[in-house]
Amino acid sequence: EVQAHRQYSLDSFEIGRKLGKGKFGKVYCARDKATGYVCALKVMEKKELIHFKVEKQFRREIEIQSNLRHPNILRLYGHFHDSSRVFLILEYAGQGEMFKVLRKKGRFNDILASQYICQIASALSYLHKKHIIHRDLKPENLLIGLDGEVKLSDFGWSVHTPSSRRTTMCGTLDYLPPEMVEAKDHDYKVDLWALGVLTYEFLVGNPPFEEPAHKATYKRISKVDLKIPPFVSVEAADLIRRLLQHQPERRYPLDQIPDHPWIVKNRPLWPSSSGGQRRSS
């Protein structure tokens, strides 16, 4: 385990291969010399954070993610900086980006999709109990751990509820619920809507309201113009419809998701390999 409260510097690590490059930085595989522990080191240029005016969002990401402990939330062990760069010491997700796996597979079957959605619902429920809304749930912000478990990452957009959006949204609009498209006040139920969009995208391969033009996407979100293809199972379609409700208070509660027929029907008899072959009770 990467020790908390230890003073880290770049010299504390052996830097491995570059895992990827994002909007604000690069991520490397790294090994903590003192403990041999493998982690991921996210490196960002200070001048870029200032240029993109995201240093406040970045500080919030550190403050929020450092205090979270959940198997489906990527750990942030610590951070440090040198004259020009800031470094985040993050948990290494052994199977990489969900986004890439989804694009490669096209779409997931009911068993894989329902396990992912159940794990994400568990992580969101943990966040909501801490009065944190993620607000940026999408495949690009999900990683996959060594045992195939989902890891929620990138808390740059998380806020403590209730909040009304301050900075303009960037990136995909596909996951925005009506109340955010209509810039109304919003609360944790925005994550329920996004979970519905994610369930649809896992099973179909593209998000439900995707249109070439932004205005058309807004329109379809606002009207909840949802068309679920016939190959989507009845149970999955039921959960998608219960989450993609225009009125936030009508959206399916996270705590009921583990007992939804789609999840129950597709739950493996034994937990995944990490859980070992326990006897069924």
Ligand SMILES: CS(=O)(=O)NCc1cccc(-c2cn3c(Cl)cnc3c(Nc3ccc(N4CCOCC4)cc3)n2)c1
């Ligand atoms: C804004 S950003 O820079 O943070 N996002 C860009 C980006 C792009 C690509 C990757 C990764 C990435 C981040 N990771 C973090 Cl954080 C922890 N583990 C990984 C992590 N782990 C990882 C583990 C395995 C693999 N392999 C598995 C075998 O197939 C090839 C890819 C890739 C990444 N990857 C990130």
